[in-house]
Amino acid sequence: xxxxxxxxxxxxxxxxxxxxxxxxxxxxxxxxxxxxxxxxxxxxxxxxxxxxxxxxxxxxxxxxxxxxxxxxxxxxxxxxxxxxxxxxxxxxxxxxxxxxxxxxxxxxxxxxxxxxxxxxxxxxxxxxxxxxxxxxxxxxxxxxxxxxxxxxxxxxxxxxxxxxxxxxxxxxxxxxxxxxxxxxxxxxxxxxxxxxxxxxxxxxxxxxxxxxxxxxxxxxxxxxxxxxxxxxxxxxxxxxxxxxxxxxxxxxxxxxxxxxxxxxxxxxxxxxxxxxxxxxxxxxxxxxxxxxxxxxxxxxxxxxxxxxxxxxxxxxxxxxxxxxxxxxxxxxxxxxxxxxxxxxxxxxxxxxxxxxxxxxxxxxx
Numbered sequence: 001x002x003x004x005x006x007x008x009x010x011x012x013x014x015x016x017x018x019x020x021x022x023x024x025x026x027x028x029x030x031x032x033x034x035x036x037x038x039x040x041x042x043x044x045x046x047x048x049x050x051x052x053x054x055x056x057x058x059x060x061x062x063x064x065x066x067x068x069x070x071x072x073x074x075x076x077x078x079x080x081x082x083x084x085x086x087x088x089x090x091x092x093x094x095x096x097x098x099x100x101x102x103x104x105x106x107x108x109x110x111x112x113x114x115x116x117x118x119x120x121x122x123x124x125x126x127x128x129x130x131x132x133x134x135x136x137x138x139x140x141x142x143x144x145x146x147x148x149x150x151x152x153x154x155x156x157x158x159x160x161x162x163x164x165x166x167x168x169x170x171x172x173x174x175x176x177x178x179x180x181x182x183x184x185x186x187x188x189x190x191x192x193x194x195x196x197x198x199x200x201x202x203x204x205x206x207x208x209x210x211x212x213x214x215x216x217x218x219x220x221x222x223x224x225x226x227x228x229x230x231x232x233x234x235x236x237x238x239x240x241x242x243x244x245x246x247x248x249x250x251x252x253x254x255x256x257x258x259x260x261x262x263x264x265x266x267x268x269x270x271x272x273x274x275x276x277x278x279x280x281x282x283x284x285x286x287x288x289x290x291x292x293x294x295x296x297x298x299x300x301x302x303x304x305x306x307x308x309x310x311x312x313x314x315x316x317x318x319x320x321x322x323x324x325x326x327x328x329x330x331x332x333x334x335x336x337x338x339x340x341x342x343x344x345x346x347x348x349x350x351x352x353x354x355x356x357x358x359x360x361x362x363x364x365x
Contacts, residue, residue, distance in 0.1 A: 009149035014191035028164035031135035039088035046093035056225030056321035061162030074105035097125030219267035226324030
């Protein structure tokens with residue numbers, strides 16, 4: 001692969017996720033070696049897309065395994081947070097394995113009776129060296145800095161780690177485990193469909209996306225992690241103001257910034273009737289102030305609309321974040337092409353060296 005792009009890795013996602021599922025539970029078992037008894041209090045540490053992936057997986061992990069998981073950004077955790085004396089498991093998440101703040105946070109636990117797990121695609125790098133165990137997300141080195149394959153693989157691996165932890169903790173039966181795997185496999189087999197449908201949707205609305213100067217994504221429940229990854233990916237690649245908002249948070253202030261040229265993307269997922277009604281009312285309200293309102297729907301009864309991307313329905317809202325980042329990856333890539341942004345031309349090439357965000361300078365194509 002001489003010159004891979006974001007799209008190269010997007011097109012690898014279906015086959016790679018199926019490969020990860022087929023290899024289960026090997027990676028999860030390795031990560032959970034020496035799992036402490038009664039280990040129901042976990043901490044996850046990550047920044048950027050790693051944080052978004054952890055947020056995407058958190059609610060499924062908690063529900064399936066009976067866990068209480070706290071998610072923190074590593075710098076503030078290292079320097080300002082107190083360590084929970086009941087903490088049993090700590091996950092440091094860094095695809096490169098070289099995030100300095102995450103490694104620093106993990107090092108707080110060197111002399112504490114907790115199991116540390118590095119979640120990474122590079123288990124031999126510094127993060128893997130700093131943790132007792134590693135969860136290899138199984139994708140190798142993603143040579144493009146604007147990660148796509150690695151994000152989806154991290155979400156899936158964390159969810160599978162939660163599933164296996166549930167088995168080890170005795171709260172998930174072997175039959176339930178197989179049923180969960182079957183659902184994930186069904187979802188993985190829709191990834192190419194999601195990519196194709198999103199591409200067709202973008203082509204229909206290309207002029208609107210190309211002319212945009214600001215995006216806001218709105219979601220609720222477990223899909224907030226997906227919308228935060230939209231914020232990250234659009235900011236990195238489309239390079240215009242982009243933010244991802246939880247539904248209630250948006251209604252308590254950020255709604256005041258909306259204007260006629262603002263682009264809004266609502267994520268529709270199964271939820272209780274009150275939440276669905278509130279989300280639909282908000283979308284209808286904002287449509288009176290800007291005509292640039294879009295939807296991405298995973299609902300089985302989604303109403304067909306020209307400005308709504310209807311994707312394969314998923315009944316379990318906890319699992320939707322497994323694929324929830326993919327449409328935003330595709331939209332980000334296609335938007336850069338429409339705007340003439342050459343992602344192969346790297347900008348701010350001295351950033352890591354000057355600010356120390358990674359242990360070594362990252363080499364991307």
